[in-house]
Amino acid sequence: MATDAEKGTIRHDELDRDAPSGRQHHAEDKEGVQQALVEPELDESHRKRILRKMDTRIIPVLAILYLLSFLDRGNIGNARVLGMEDSIGLVGTQYNIALMIFFFPYAFLEVPANLLLKKLKPSIWLPSIMLAWGAVTIGTGFIKNFSHLAVCRVFLGIAESGQYPGCAYYLTLWYAPEDLAFRQGLFFSAASAAGAFSGLLAYGINHMGGTAGLEGWRWIFILEGILTVAVGMVAFFWIHDSPATAKFLDATERLWVRNRLKRKTASGRYIEESERFDKKYIFQGLFDWQVWCAIFINWSTAVTIYGMSYFMPSIVNRLGYTGQQANLLTIPVYVCAAIMTVLFCWISDRVKKRSIFILGLLGGQFTGYIFALSGSAAGGPNGLVYAGCFLATSCCYPAYVLTISWILPNIAPSYKRAVATAVLIGIGNLGGVYASNWYRPQDAPKYLLGHGMEIMFIVMGFTAVNILRFTYTRINKTRDGQHELVASMTEEELAEMGDRSPSFRYRL
Template sequence: MEMKPASDKFEHDHSDGSASNEHSPSGMEARSVDTKKTLRQMDYRVIPIVTLLYLLSFLDRGNIGNAKVQGMEEDLKLTGNRYNLAYTVFFFPYALLELPANLLLKKLRPSIWLPAIMVAWGLVTTLTGIVKSYNGLLVIRVMLGVAEAGQYPGCAYYLTMWYAPQDLGLRQGMFFSAAALAGSFSGLLAYALAQMDGVGGLAGWRWIFIIEGIVTVVIGVAAFFLITDSPDKATFLTPDQRAWATHRVQTRGEEWNGQKAQEIDSDTFKWKYVGRAFTDWQIWLGILVDWACTCTIYGMSAFLPSIVANLGYDGNQANLLTIPVYATACILTIVLSYLSDRFQKRSIFVIFLLCIELVGYVLTMIGSSQLINGLSYAGVFISTAACYPAFVLTITWVLSNLAPTYKRASGTAVLVGLGNLAGAMAPNFYSSETAPEYLMGHGLEIMMVSLGLISATVMRFLYKKQNKKRQELVANGISYTADELADMGDRAPTYQYKL
């Protein structure tokens, strides 16, 4: 079943049951919906706020890397592997709590849950600026992991409530580009805030946490009034636009043999959908692909300023030199996500980007071993710029192949939650004892990217094999009710995986 682009107009015909009368006043006659205009209206109201939420969350968890080179390491006596451990402990509660957080999002509604946890992690970030000891830093990082646990999987799942799979790549790309933007903005902001050194009797690195945390709290409060739960509750859309958007998500925006698609998204909660998320091969292979990207994202978030500083630059210069790396990653994420939607391909882009990421690390290894600083910087530049679009397209690829809705919510949390365990691994790839070459860290990154590349290739092969088998089943005739197909979700014989 090939994905077809949205037509410019959607005839809202209630007689076929494709959209219920509750989305239309008094069951009025069919009206023409400009689908491109509707998508733009949704983009204007949905994408900016989730992007801002993620930018601030990534900024607040990653600013410890900037603070480290601005004096935090000396003030808190982060000797040996203490910094690595302080960075790592964030990810244990962060990964563990993502599944219950996504289930709570469904129960409490996005407009309540997402702003609430944002205010919580903003307060924790602010308090990080007043920690007095290494033990205090460990406690505050654990608290930050608890507070932020539901943010990324919640926003990623929230977007699937608004967009069909063929529209999702660009929107996930714009949303996740905030992570790269945060990396770029973090270096510039850290440089500026570090100039407050001595204000109020506080060191410059402390102001990095305090100011960024306060900004997060303020925007979190505003988010209570800015987030709309789903298309059927969107007052900025007309009744027919709401019906079209809801129907498009429920049917994945597809047609089958020229007919309107059967609704394949059951919104009824059953524990078996959660169980399916833990036993689905595509999620486990997706986690390995995720690790190939996430190890680089968090390894560089924690150590890129230090890696650059060890090339012979001071703390301020090192932070500034991270800006072009993340700016490039941000641009590539948006452009390649757009192209992925344009050509309706995910796997080819993911595999290509993992190959580029691998090349970057090989160049870094050569530059580090031969003490060629320019080559080392070019290598981490290439790897970091490639991993961001690779990550977002991996998440989009897997999410597009999960149904029904509670399996997708659970699968998103499992994929992102266990994927984020790479955040606990990657910072420990690097240590001060292996500076300035960091050969062990770069070598371990090469191993993870290679594992992800193999997994992505296997996923593509298995998806194609399963699609062909299902096409043959449908051609020979099937006898399932609409409810049975909806309950099976992505296991239904009529369901075709996205490549």
Template sequence: MEKEDIHHVEKTSIDVYEEKVRKPTTAEEMFPNIDKKKLLKKMDMNIIPILSLLYLLSFLDRGNVGNANIEGLSVDLGLTGPQYNMCLTVFFFTYSAFEVPSNMILKKLRPSIWLPLIMVAWGIVMTLMGLVKNYHGLLICRIFLGVTEAGLYPGVGYYLTLWYCRSEIQFRQAMFFSAASIAGAFSGLLAFGIGKMKGVAGLHGWQWIFILEGIATVVVAFIAFFFVHDFPETARFLTEEEREFVVWRLKYDGNDNSAGGELVAQNDSRDWKYVWAAFTDIQVYVHLLLYFGVVVPLYGISLFLPTIVNNLGYTSSTAQLMTIPIYVIAAIASVTQAWFSDRYGKRSPFILVNLLFMLFGYLLAFNLSHKKPTAVYVGCYFIALGLYPALPAIVSWMSNNVAGTYKRAVAMAIQIGIGNLSGAIASNIYRAEDKPEFKLGHGMEIMFVCIGIVSLIVLNFGYHVVNKRKQAKIESGECEHLTSAELSEMGDRSPYFRYRH
């Protein structure tokens, strides 16, 4: 049954309410028998664990090439420095190109089919990557890995907004995204263990890294077909009243009734004009610049951290193990910050602190790498403490400020899709000829962090100005003639929608 048809099956309490004159109210007043905390916990237990597992494997599979490289990948395939970097780079071209189409497909297909399906595809590609014999084979596999992995992160990021309100989304995004930092820790640990399989069946250790992690991905994908839920309207683990409660909250999330305005439902239309609205919304592109400020360092760390630590003078095995505590601390910081951010309803102050942590870490690495190599390792902790909490915060911040589900789906895919093109930059700034100090790489990361700081300031100023203008229009009575349908169609441009800082 199609998602939009669910509402026409029978008249629910939501439909009855909408037939009456609307007055400002809350979901708790509409559904007094629902315990919101218990319901959120039930949703978390049924939604977050499987999504986190999917993303853990996704990030593990795209970043394990860095671990494989210090286990002899480049040597055994005869790769030059530029060839290795090109294999990293091509992934991001296809990864970025297919993110917007994937989110549009997700909107038409059921998540329980689309997400596991693309996971099976990239697991097969990852397994085959362990059988490549030369540069061209690795290059082709990385191209197809980008195609098949493209839909997961933007898809899940958008999917969560179909279940949780704006004030709850970052904590769930962080729990989901913390799988990336855990993947980093697992990557080093697994690579350390699997690397010992060198010679088994006549294969190199790096080949077993790809093969075993690829097979694990396919197995989990088949399990996911049964554990990924579609939409609140059809969720089997919710009662009928709980489903109505969740749908009602999401429908009116983002309203500002402080001026006595009526409740306005969010627009769920799939009209192409909302695709155009996403592509022409200036806030999407400023958020994109902010995303650049974090995602370039993200891929710099995920692809090159083992190499950076290895070049501090440690053996490959030791370097693999030394990356683990960095990622563990990052995961803890990510979830902790998200809880406080949702609790106080603030995004930008936390993101600013994240960016300053990253800036300090890269300045340590840039200025002291030739004097005190261990300063680079210390700097990596500061970078991770800023980086991993920042990414879910940035994605949540934009999803909070784009209304209309179709527009939000496309806007998030633009942010994440084009933003991930910057991974192509990160793939080429840590060059073999720059080791062990990697001045170019650290310097470029500093530049992108500064771009992120400027973008954050611009967004905050812009949101403050627009919110004041909306309030002035409401107080002057300019909006009284607007109907509920017109306000719904306006999305985040509605005078009653408030942009969050």
């Protein structure tokens, strides 16, 4: 027998012949249109089978898209230790500047990109921007000087701006909040896998040096860009736009998926999220207090993600290893990070908690940088520095995913969440700007400034988590005493208010 959470509304023309039987009765909507209210009789095995259908058709393509996205923005770190700087004549902080300028278009174009995703089909938008950044990556393999590199990084930031926030928001259209962290973890673990994959690919591709008269580092960009373009072309036929149009689900299964995304009020009413566009949602998403508090958490993890992605090969290289060895030594770090991301997100979904795990993982990052800072300040041992970078990197990826999985379900309705997702991820990714300037050439090989600044941002993130926890708890307690107000309002009024509704409860 279906639970209350599975009840919902479906029109007669949506019912398939092969849909499981269910009890039906009729009700009048606001316009007086007759609708069938169906209670799908889905047992536990059927529900799990629906989730598996979604997982196998949604998660792999998003993971591959993000892996290639992170690979194409982070391979510059591998190319650097294989001779790129000397080949194109970079001097001083030009490498850092090239890293930094990527993030300005990447951050500030994410809001319009997510609005375009809402207007266009995901199956059109996501593959299209993938083709664009793949072409830019190929072009990077033919740069001759700093100006060429700078232009390529700017266009790469433009093309990639819609990728991660688009995918993160896209997942909220399919999965209930209690299932979201594990799926976000599976998807985002591709970023840490990209770190390992990048080092391995760079090691192999570098042996192509001399082919067609091009250095090995150039082939890193060219071949990885070609791979991105090829996958982008296939992705047009691989991405499903929404549960409502998913052909791999029958009508009753689509109804079950939609019902799981509804909110249940204290009185037992179910509120379906508003999909109506109103410009007020843009302003609410841009200036929501919880988003700006969460940005500090995002920064505390993003600075480590980008700091280690761009500079770990250089840090390890300065410990006395060759460029090839440095690339290989990054592989186990990112393999561990991928495993930890999936593991922590799975546990978080099981216990239905987010913030407590984020606090623990930030503690792991903090400890890692204390190791790295202490080892570097003392001039060794090299193993302590490497172990510190290993621990910090392993913890930052699951912390980042859990932050996104914590905040997004706490924002409603749909258009507000689309904008807020872009703000959180876009402004949060300015952490890459900071990290790009902390590991300066003159600070090598100790990089004390970089490690110290990472620690400061982790402390800021730790503080922001506790502020959000306290504020969410206080608001929830206030709303627990507003049952009469909720009962006096219509479902449409409650849906329009989104997370500002007295029926809405923030998750911890």
